[in-house]
Amino acid sequence: MQATASIWLDEPYTPRPPLEGRLSSEICIVGAGIAGLSAAWRMLELGVRPVVLDALTVAGGATGRNGGFFMAGVAPRYDEACRLWGPEVAARRYRATLDSQLDLLAFAGEVCARD
Numbered sequence: 001m002q003a004t005a006s007i008w009l010d011e012p013y014t015p016r017p018p019l020e021g022r023l024s025s026e027i028c029i030v031g032a033g034i035a036g037l038s039a040a041w042r043m044l045e046l047g048v049r050p051v052v053l054d055a056l057t058v059a060g061g062a063t064g065r066n067g068g069f070f071m072a073g074v075a076p077r078y079d080e081a082c083r084l085w086g087p088e089v090a091a092r093r094y095r096a097t098l099d100s101q102l103d104l105l106a107f108a109g110e111v112c113a114r115d
């Protein structure tokens, strides 16, 4: 079997330069993985311009190396989540992951419409 690159790694990438000197910002996000970048994206939508810093490369951690499965739900199984956090919190967290999926689908639709 031949190894292939994931589509999100199969593009030329020029590493961002290191931060030089001093910079001030209302918000600094440490970590340019999916968590940091989606927080930054939300902030931009709200009119806040954050600085995102990463010790290595953008999406160089788990974000750029995962299986690419588009899943809903949290790490524990739903019955386990209910036991751990109670049914209300478990349901709220599960619903939040479904909402995130809808956001991503809408975003993907916008990108496809642009291209």
Ligand SMILES: Cc1cc2nc3c(=O)[nH]c(=O)nc-3n(C[C@H](O)[C@H](O)[C@H](O)COP(=O)(O)OP(=O)(O)OC[C@H]3O[C@@H](n4cnc5c(N)ncnc54)[C@H](O)[C@@H]3O)c2cc1C
Pocket (backbone or CB within 6 Å): 030, 031, 032, 033, 034, 035, 036, 053, 054, 055, 056, 057, 058, 059, 060, 061, 062, 063, 064, 065, 066, 067, 068, 069, 070, 071
């Ligand atoms: C093998 C594998 C397969 C997976 N498959 C899936 C899947 O199919 N579907 C799915 O939904 N999820 C999957 N996941 C989980 C998913 O990839 C992660 O939950 C998600 O990418 C985590 O994103 P993150 O932004 O929190 O962390 P990361 O992507 O790890 O980003 C953290 C970033 O912070 C930087 N950083 C860390 N410490 C510092 C510091 N002190 N200063 C500056 N920068 C720092 C790192 O360099 C890194 O870039 C998988 C995970 C793995 C490991």
